[in-house]
Amino acid sequence: MSDSLLVQGVQALKALGLNYAFMLDDMERQAFVRGLGVTLQLCLLTIPGSLAVGVLLAALLASGRAWLAAPARAVVEVTRNTPTLVQLYCAFLVLNMLITQQLRDWGAGPNPLTPFIWVVIVVSLHKGVFHAEALRAGIESVPQATLEAARSLGFSRRQLLARVQLPLAVRFALPSLVNNLVDLVKMTAVASAIAVGDVTYQSIMIWSQRDNVLELLLLILLWFGLLTGLVSLAGRWLEQRMRMPGYGQ
Amino acid sequence: MANDAALPAIAPPWRFGLARSPWLLAGLASLALLAFWSATGTTPQAVALLWKWLPALLRGLWVNIEISVLAVALGTIVGLVVGALLLSPAALVRRIARLYVQAFRNVPLLVLIYFTTYVFPFEVQLWQWRFPFPDWLKVVLGLALPTSANVAEIFRGAIQSIPSAQWEAAQSLAFRRRQVLRLIVLPQCLRRMLPPWMNLYASITMSTSLASLVGVHDVVDMAQIASNTVVRTDFTILVYFTLLALFFAYCYPIARATRALERRHERH
Numbered sequence: 459m460s461d462s463l464l465v466q467g468v469q470a471l472k473a474l475g476l477n478y479a480f481m482l483d484d485m486e487r488q489a490f491v492r493g494l495g496v497t498l499q500l501c502l503l504t505i506p507g508s509l510a511v512g513v514l515l516a517a518l519l520a521s522g523r524a525w526l527a528a529p530a531r532a533v534v535e536v537t538r539n540t541p542t543l544v545q546l547y548c549a550f551l552v553l554n555m556l557i558t559q560q561l562r563d564w565g566a567g568p569n570p571l572t573p574f575i576w577v578v579i580v581v582s583l584h585k586g587v588f589h590a591e592a593l594r595a596g597i598e599s600v601p602q603a604t605l606e607a608a609r610s611l612g613f614s615r616r617q618l619l620a621r622v623q624l625p626l627a628v629r630f631a632l633p634s635l636v637n638n639l640v641d642l643v644k645m646t647a648v649a650s651a652i653a654v655g656d657v658t659y660q661s662i663m664i665w666s667q668r669d670n671v672l673e674l675l676l677l678i679l680l681w682f683g684l685l686t687g688l689v690s691l692a693g694r695w696l697e698q699r700m701r702m703p704g705y706g707q
Numbered sequence: 708m709a710n711d712a713a714l715p716a717i718a719p720p721w722r723f724g725l726a727r728s729p730w731l732l733a734g735l736a737s738l739a740l741l742a743f744w745s746a747t748g749t750t751p752q753a754v755a756l757l758w759k760w761l762p763a764l765l766r767g768l769w770v771n772i773e774i775s776v777l778a779v780a781l782g783t784i785v786g787l788v789v790g791a792l793l794l795s796p797a798a799l800v801r802r803i804a805r806l807y808v809q810a811f812r813n814v815p816l817l818v819l820i821y822f823t824t825y826v827f828p829f830e831v832q833l834w835q836w837r838f839p840f841p842d843w844l845k846v847v848l849g850l851a852l853p854t855s856a857n858v859a860e861i862f863r864g865a866i867q868s869i870p871s872a873q874w875e876a877a878q879s880l881a882f883r884r885r886q887v888l889r890l891i892v893l894p895q896c897l898r899r900m901l902p903p904w905m906n907l908y909a910s911i912t913m914s915t916s917l918a919s920l921v922g923v924h925d926v927v928d929m930a931q932i933a934s935n936t937v938v939r940t941d942f943t944i945l946v947y948f949t950l951l952a953l954f955f956a957y958c959y960p961i962a963r964a965t966r967a968l969e970r971r972h973e974r975h
Contacts, residue, residue, distance in 0.1 A: 528729070535959065539954065541927075543916045543917060648917075675822050679813075686813050
């Protein structure tokens with residue numbers, strides 16, 4: 459029954475001049491759906507990964523110790539000012555090659571790091587840097603008077619951080635964190651450059667056979683629109699939930 | 708106060724600050740190393756090969772820079788128009804402009820570049836003349852679209868950041884709407900737009916690396932050609948990290964200048 463629905467849908471769209479015939483081919487439809495899943499997986503892994511990297515880097519930057527902050531600063535500057543694609547090549551083509559060679563020399567078997575894992579690592583690191591900057595700005599925008607008041611109430615340094623500084627900093631940073639996550643979802647498209655079978659890659663495979671670029675692009679846009687929409691919806695929900703009277707709006 | 712005493716240590720005079728910059732020191736150190744190698748004739752093979760390939764890499768980087776300048780120039784012109792439409796008094800015009808901005812801000816850049824490369828024809832026919840429509844131009848268009856959407860948002864934000872009291876004050880001084888815009892609002896807007904616009908330029912420059920994926924001979928493509936031609940592990944490592952360094956050398960000064968501008972605006 460669902461098959462006939464699909465056939466009808468494809469025919470209806472054909473009347474509009476859109477060629478979605480690939481949907482009727484089992485192999486191609488399954489490949490495309492797999493691609494949708496891979497993009498979703500990439501997002502689900504890179505979102506927590508990048509947040510973890512961001513928190514770590516922000517902690518280093520705000521630690522107040524030069525020997526921790528300076529390397530973190532350098533990582534931030536290099537990552538912000540170089541293209542993700544080049545970082546991905548440096549990681550996948552260079553580091554991955556070195557690891558493979560080293561493992562072969564040791565006789566330790568094949569390299570366990572797949573292109574998929576490299577994309578997760580690189581995108582997490584790349585966006586983590588932007589999270590770190592947002593969090594640092596959030597920490598800095600906690601008013602001095604609030605900190606002094608807390609100190610005068612006898613909060614220890616750790617309590618100050620956990621009870622006053624971080625809760626406020628996260629609230630201040632939340633809008634730019636959500637912005638970064640929306641960017642991150644879009645950035646996962648770069649995975650197609652090293653042949654991870656995400657939705658962009660699978661679409662290229664299909665449209666090089668069928669020459670239906672526009673039709674597939676509409677589907678890609680819908681999928682990315684859905685994912686970014688979900689992320690910004692979740693962000694708005696969190697902002698509402700964590701809203702504190704008297705701070706911000 | 709403790710804060711005041713700590714201030715000179717945080718903000719040293721700028722010339723010492725520059726001399727202590729880790730980037731400058733790293734650059735000087737590597738120059739010294741190169742000089743030592745060439746003086747003693749012990750230059751490693753990979754470095755010698757890189758030296759041979761460097762002109763080709765720089766030519767590739769020039770392609771990236773051309774694409775980024777053209778894309779941002781085109782995107783800025785269109786973006787200012789769209790930004791003005793976002794503020795139009797007509798609701799329908801506003802909604803259409805909003806849709807345009809939303810659409811092109813939410814599309815992955817890579818997908819847009821694939822779109823413009825594969826959908827547009829390879830040549831355009833105008834009356835009896837045929838104009839070639841090369842891939843690099845398609846990438847320019849692919850990057851100009853999101854640029855225009857972002858510029859529109861920057862422009863709208865800048866105009867709306869001017870306090871409405873200024874409009875009212877100017878109107879009470881008998882300025883016309885056009886005069887208020889030209890003499891009071893726009894000069895302030897330009898200053899506020901500059902830092903985010905420079906950020907946008909840097910990010911578009913970095914995105915030009917995606918052009919290599921649709922077959923434009925840019926610096927990334929050149930690095931791959933070099934690496935595949937030479938086939939030496941140490942050269943491959945060197946050439947890819949040089950690629951990283953080239954982009955960094957171009958984009959980092961822009962980021963520094965942006966931050967300096969932002970800081971100056973904070974004070975005023």
